[in-house]
Amino acid sequence: MNGRRTMLTGAEDFDAFYTATAKRLVAAVYATTGDLAEAEDAVQEAYVRAWQRWDRLVREGDPLPWVRTVAIRLAISTWRRTRNRVRAHFRHGPPSDVPGLSADRVALLDALGELSAEQRRAVVLHHLLDLPVEEVARETGVSNGAVRTRLHRARKVLGERLADPLATAGHVRGASHG
CATH class of the missing domain: 1.10.10.10 (Winged helix-like DNA-binding domain superfamily/Winged helix DNA-binding domain)
Structure with a gap:
């Protein structure tokens, strides 16, 4: 039962960490890449990876720099892979139903x-x-x-x-x- 209580506390700590940091991290990654959807995806994946290592990240100190670094690296990696596709999209113009x-x-x-x-x-x-x-x-x-x-x-x-x-x-x- 004691191990279960520790696990619940870890989940509660992670939830509180996520709630306190996710919105601002999405904004930072979005400003870095210029693509909101990619920023949201990268941040979500970074938090998934953080949860998988949560105990170690907390033991080492503040997990935010680790999550931020992972999110930015994921976003930049995706951005580099899709750069040519995006350039082609802009050459031909956005779809007419996309708000400006x-x-x-x-x-x-x-x-x-x-x-x-x-x-x-x-x-x-x-x-x-x-x-x-x-x-x-x-x-x-x-x-x-x-x-x-x-x-x-x-x-x-x-x-x-x-x-x-x-x-x-x-x-x-x-x-x-x-």
Whole structure:
């Protein structure tokens, strides 16, 4: 009976962990890949894998970095496999019954898509998940300086791509009429 109580507590702990972390993790993976369905699938699979190792992950400390790393790796792996299929889809246009995304969301996803995978991951972990540079470095296996460099370069690209659209439109409008 004592082993059963421990198992129930582990399941309850896992459920609480899942409830507290899943939504934010989906958002982070989505920001990394730009594909909500893939993000949801990758996160779900990462939690399945975490449950299979739950006791070990808890003994080693905070399981969230492990789950996040697995989810992002799964999503990126799937993204790489389907990249050509997606490019073909965009060349021919989306099906007519698919609702559009807001212009801001499209601009952000396009801008994130221009970053390298390493820069995108650093931006998501640091800015969307509010992890300190030191934790991003640990999780990605690089130095603090490398994380800062990736963030700096990513911010520069994002800043250029996400510049005020009205200012850009006004500049183009003035140039075409002038």
